[in-house]
Structures are given as structure tokens and as C-alpha cells.
Amino acid sequence: MIAPTRRTGAESIVLEVRVQRASSGPGTPPDRDLSGWAAAALPGLDHAAELTVRLVDEEESRRLNAQYRQQDKATNVLSFPSGSEKALRQLLAESGEPVPLGDLVICVPLVAREATEQGKSTRHHWAHMVIHGVLHLAGYDHEISEDADIMEARERAIMDQLGFPDPYRAI
Numbered sequence: 001m002i003a004p005t006r007r008t009g010a011e012s013i014v015l016e017v018r019v020q021r022a023s024s025g026p027g028t029p030p031d032r033d034l035s036g037w038a039a040a041a042l043p044g045l046d047h048a049a050e051l052t053v054r055l056v057d058e059e060e061s062r063r064l065n066a067q068y069r070q071q072d073k074a075t076n077v078l079s080f081p082s083g084s085e086k087a088l089r090q091l092l093a094e095s096g097e098p099v100p101l102g103d104l105v106i107c108v109p110l111v112a113r114e115a116t117e118q119g120k121s122t123r124h125h126w127a128h129m130v131i132h133g134v135l136h137l138a139g140y141d142h143e144i145s146e147d148a149d150i151m152e153a154r155e156r157a158i159m160d161q162l163g164f165p166d167p168y169r170a171i
Contacts, residue, residue: 015039016050016098023057023108027115027122037127040158041134048098051137053130054105061107076114077129078105079136104133120167128167131158 017035021028034053042049056064061074068078081102106129115125135151142148156166 014048014098015042015045016048018050018052020052020054022060023055025108025112027112027126028055028108029123029126033123033126034130037130037162038134040162041131042138049101050098051101051134052103053133054103055108056105058107058109061105061110064105074107074110076107076110077133079103079133080105081137081139101134102137104130104137106130106133124164124167127162127164128155128159131155 015035015038017031017038019031019034038051038053039045058074061078062072064078065075066072068080069075079102082100106126111125111129112122115122118125120128132151132155135154140147140151140154142151152168156168159165159167
């Protein structure tokens with residue numbers, strides 16, 4: 001399913017979010033929420049774009065994490081950017097089609113378990129995982145302490161704008 005999210009500004013920008021549901025569970029958000037959270041993470045988007053969010057079980061998450069990150073365990077969210085920003089803008093200029101941002105793979109049972117362990121609502125944690133993953137697609141990272149500070153500040157600001165508490169607040 002494609003869930004378009006329109007945003008206002010000088011032009012009407014569309015973010016197309018394709019949701020693939022290979023797994024489900026209690027508290028799994030509807031497509032419109034996944035799309036809205038993804039759009040909130042991209043306030044500077046100045047062209048039509050698309051991304052895919054795939055909801056998976058722990059086995060698929062573990063397999064992908066082992067294959068692409070050499071970590072043989074399930075993880076909450078994996079981000080697979082489509083390419084460099086320069087290459088994506090070039091594609092847009094040449095084709096006029098929406099720019100592919102990449103794919104997010106989110107592990108349904110792990111997000112639910114983490115929400116419980118962290119004392120958060122499942123909805124709050126889902127919003128954070130989508131925003132965190134989309135920021136990775138947009139080039140943010142947290143491997144270096146300074147980069148982590150920048151990314152976490154951006155996550156906090158977006159979550160606050162959406163009415164969610166600080167995702168990094170100690171319980």
C-alpha cells in the first residue's frame with residue numbers, strides 16, 4: 001500500500017510511503033501513522049520522495065542484521081539508503097519521478113518488547129523507531145559521539161513537535 005503524505009509550503013510535497021507487513025502484533029501502527037512520522041522526520045524535503053517501511057519478525061530482522069551489519073541478532077530498525085543525496089537529486093532532475101530515499105525494516109515483536117522494557121507506550125516507541133530510521137536515510141548517524149548528539153537532538157525535537165516525550169529520557 002502507498003500512503004501519501006501531503007505537506008504544505010511553497011509547493012505541495014508528497015512523500016510516498018510503501019508499507020510491507022510481513023509481521024504484525026498488538027500495537028502495530030496503521031499506515032497513516034507510519035507515513036506521518038516519516039514525513040515529520042523530513043521537514044526540509046523539497047521534492048517528491050518515496051520510501052518503503054517493511055514490518056518483520058525477529059528471524060527476518062536477525063537475518064538482515066547478520067547479512068548487512070555482521071551482527072547475528074534481531075534489531076529494532078535497519079535503514080537502507082537508496083544512494084547519495086547528490087545522486088538522488090540528479091535522478092529527480094532527469095526523471096521528474098519521486099526520489100527513492102530507501103527502505104526501513106522494523107522488527108515488530110522487538111519494538112513491542114522494548115516499549116514495555118523502557119516503560120513507553122508502544123505508539124511512542126514506534127514513532128521513535130520510524131523517525132530514527134528515516135533520519136538514517138537522510139544521512140544522520142550515531143557512530144561518533146558528536147554525531148549521536150546531533151541525531152538525538154533532532155529526534156527529540158521531532159518527537160516533541162508530534163507531542164511525544166523525550167525518547168531518551170531515563171525511566
